[in-house]
Structures are given as C-alpha cells and as structure tokens.
Amino acid sequence: MKDQALGPEEAKKIMGTKGQVKGTVFQTDAEYIKRKWGPEGLKRVEEKLMNLGYPIEYKNIKALEWYPLGQRLLSLLATKESLNLTDEDITLMGNTAPKLSFIIKLILKSFVSVEVAFARAPDMWAKHFSVGKLESEFHGKEKYGWIFLNEIELHPLWHKYLEGYFRRIAQFALGEDAECVAPDKPPRDDKQHVFKIIWP
C-alpha cells in the first residue's frame, strides 16, 4: 500500500465512513501503543489526531460507548504515521490486540476448539461494530476456514489490522500456528471482504 501523508482533507473523508465502534477498541489500541512506545508514543498519536482536527483522548474513552467508525480508522492511520510503522507492523498490532482485550479473552475461554471459534466469530463482531456482518465457514478436514465481512467499507489499513486479528483468534483456539493468507475466492461485491485462515 502506497503511503500518503494523512492530511485534514483525507481525515474529513475518513470521518464520513458509516458505522460505529465500541470504545474498547480504542482502549486496546492505546494499551498496545503504551506497552511498545510508552506514554510518549501515545502522546504522539494524540497530537497527530489533534492536528488533523479529530482529537481522541484515549484515557477518557468509555469502553461501552459507541464512537464513529471513522475515528477508529483515524486512530489506526495516525498510529501508523506518527510512529513510522509499516503495514506489517499494523498487522502485528491486530495480532496482539486479542491478547490485551479482556472481553475477547473472556469469550475465548469458552473456545474449546477452532470450530467453536469460527461459529462464535459473528457474535464477536456484532459486539464491537454497528456495521458489517461477519459470516464464517469452517472446513476442518481441509484445515481452513473463511471469514466474510459483508456490507461494510473496509479501509485497506484496517484490512491489514484484521488479518492479524483474525489470525490471533484462530491461534488461540488451535494451539498451533494459524495463518491468514490471501484468499483464493473473490469477494462477491465491493462491500464484501474475504479472509482465509489456514492451519497445519
């Protein structure tokens, strides 16, 4: 993905993205940034967002409140830019997020198998996002599964984040190293996004 400096015009366009997200997502972002880059790292991200005209005070975010989805995207983009991250770093951020999220781990405690994980994935999405529908298909014998995110605009950077995120959920359930690979199935329309999880 070609990196373009995030400016106020682009930020305004992103804030127009439809949908809402639970505050807990921002709290997880903040915890990750603080653990890797310290409070100074989080401050840099906050300053970037302030300069764009869409400030986020992460310490005041309420876990259960709904926030604009555009703000979630800006949080990711500002993190990438102000901390000089690559797309792979963002995927790693997504991969680490479930480790830091209490709610996810609470749900994961009941994931006694990868099949259960795939079955529960749609509920997990709906708990955090007001847009998009997650569907999953589990193919245990062939050792892969599909995750379809439908009816949603997905920013490419967010796609990168989710590759890591879904991979970690599968890893927790599998006890082995799962991968999120490029899907060999095309999306049915431009509002569907496909993720393929494979495992050995």
Added chain:
Amino acid sequence: MTAEDQQKQEDALQLMEAQLFELEGYIKDIWEFIPIPMAYINPQGLILDIDTALEKLLGIAKEDLVGSPLQKHLSTKEVFPKIHNNTLKNGQVSNLESGILDGEGNEIPVAVYTMSRKDEAGNHVGYFVAFSDLRALRSMKEQIKEKLKELEAFHDVAVGRELRMIDTEKEVDALLTELGRPPKYRRKA
C-alpha cells in the same frame, strides 16, 4: 415483541455490559496486585492471561507470553503433560516441583499449583496455574546447611579441646600421685 419489551431488553443488555466492564476492572486490579506469579491456560495449553507478578518474575512482556504455549516456558518439556493432563483429569495439581525459564533462558525453580475451571456443562475450559518461586527457600536451605557445617566443625574443635584437657588433667593427677601428693583434678584414669 413490543417496542417497550425491546427497549427493556436493550437496557438490560447495556446494564450487563456495564457490569462486565466493571468486573473487568476488578479482575485487572487483582491481577496487578496479587504477588503470586499466575497465568490462565486454555484447554489447548496456551497462555490466555497472566498477572503482573509473572511478567516481573520472568522479565517477559505480557504480549509475548499470552498466546504462547505454557510448555515453551517450562525448563523440561516432560513436566508439561504432568501439569496439563493431571489438571484436566484430577482438577488440580499441588506443589509439583519444576523449573520455568525467564526471558534470558535461566531456569527458576518453582513449585506448581493448578486449579481447573469447568463450564456449566462440565467441560474443562481451562485452568489457573500459580508458580511459587523456590529460590529463596533453596537459598535459605543452603545457608542453613553451611551454618550447620560450621557448627559441626566448631563442635568437633570444642569437643576435641575438651577431651585433650581431660587427658592433660589425668596426666597431672597421675604425676602428682607418683610424687606422693594428692591429685588436683580427681579425674579417674
């Protein structure tokens, strides 16, 4: 369902979510406070959560421990089945001596304790594992051993000296008797 019922349901759900997050805060505080290194393990043997004490003991960041297999952090691979399988079978393990590796690969001797958790259907959904650091206890044992050795050595010296004194007194008495004088120490020969 009427609109009123739906609203009641949504309010109830919101209340439950609020309580859940409050519970999260409570549990997070406990896991930051409790001084015993602990983790939560899922049925696949993966670490799902750890407390601050374990992070400090091993010198490994939480995000590097969570998601990794417990077996990876034990100094001998053979002990993992004892911990994992016995916990799932018997519900617990108590005072099992083992070693755990810190971030630099050094072995820390520990006693392992576990307690399994089950869901309402009786399925194992994971277990808590606690590690009691044995280094202080072993160090104290070593120190006591050293002190005992020193005491034994001192005892040997003291007793030896005492015995030599007794022999000397007997000799003196024998010499006095030879000289026709009364014995001074009255030690029996």
